[in-house]
Amino acid sequence: MTNQRIRSTFVALLSTSLLLVVIGCGEEETPGPIDPVAPVDIVEKPPTDSTAGIRGLLVDQATKQTLRDTRVKLVDSQGEVRETSTTRAGVFEFENLAAGEKVTVLVELDGYEKHESVVTPIAGEETTKITVNLVPIIKDDALPPGDGLRVGTKAPDFNLVDGNGKRHSLANYAGKQRVVLLFDRGAW
Amino acid sequence: MELQKVYQAIKAENAELIAITTDEPAVVKKTENQNRLGFVTLSDRNRQAIDPYNAADPFNPRIARPQYYIIDESGIIQWKFLDERKVGRLPAPKVVEALKNL
Missing domain, CATH: 1.20.5 (Single alpha-helices involved in coiled-coils or other helix-helix interfaces)
Known part of the structure; x- marks a missing residue:
């Protein structure tokens, strides 16, 4: 070597x-x-059959306009509080809720009555769809109950059925012609 | 019925008459058929319109307190009539007079 x-x-x-x-x-x-x-x-994915979601639309009950950028709270059956805000289109969403268990939806917005409603997300459904109607608080200068609205105010829109079940809204008429609106006791 | 005749006059002023009550749709239909009203009568069981218009009868919130509005093309209330006696029918000819004057 x-x-x-x-x-x-x-x-x-x-x-x-x-x-x-x-x-x-x-x-x-x-x-x-x-x-x-x-x-x-x-990480285990949560079982899809026991979780559910809520998708809601926040609406002014009087004008039927959607309400954007508004805080919406949800309290689940364990008392746990969640919060979100409505989108520009007035939509809010809560995911991963226990299906079949009641939750409370809370909305507090200036100028409206406090809203509280109980919703039960449905199992198997992708999302449970709800509409939250906020009731405007009648302002201090409002007329006494039953005395109607003042001349000069915007007439609230409505969407109601006639005797044949056909829907009519004020918006269909106003915009084209004047409307005489008559509230009556009924059965005349 | 007075309002029926007045309806023709309202149409002549290029306005539409819409009546709202808390009657069920079936009752509305029956009333329309019996009286041949001709104009649209809407059923507002849940006071979807009556409440925003502050038109519920304070003594019986299940029904509307009779009142008239004239709403212009842009959706603004231009005229209103409320019976101070809080009972009975409204004097329909007043509406036609108001439509002419506005």
Whole structure:
């Protein structure tokens, strides 16, 4: 065995161990970004048949206009409170609710009566759709009960059925022609 | 019936007459048929219109207190008539007079 051969074997061993060290370093570096990804896959998805959602529309009862950027609270059966805001279209949504368990929807907005309603999200349904009508508080300058509205005010729109079940709204008429609106005791 | 005749006069002023009561649709239909009203009568069982108009009878909130409004093309109340006696029918010819004067 020549000296040269021993040297080359040593170099080969040396380079192999260096390579191992490099691999070793690499393995210590890589777990960082990999680790946080792995547990996400492990997290169990909530069973879809026991959770439900509510999608609501917030509406001014008098004008039928949707109400945007309004805080909506939800209290679940355990008393846990959640909050959201209505979108520009007056829509609000609560997800991951226990299906079949009653929740309370609360809305407090200046100029309206406090709203509180109980909703039971339906199991199996994607979302339970509701409409929340806020009742405007009659202002201080309002007329006494039963005395109607003042001349000069905007006539509230309505959507009601006639004797044949056909729907009529004030908006269908006003805009085209004048409307004489008569409230009566009925059965005349 | 007085209001029927007045309805023709209201139409002549290019206005539409809409009546609202708390009667059920079936009762509304019966009343329309019996009296040949000709104009639209709407059933407001849940006071969807009566409440926003502050028109519920304070002595019997299940029914409307009789009152008239004239609403212009832009949806503004231009005229109103409320019977101070709080009973009975409204003098329909007053409406035609108001439509002419507005």
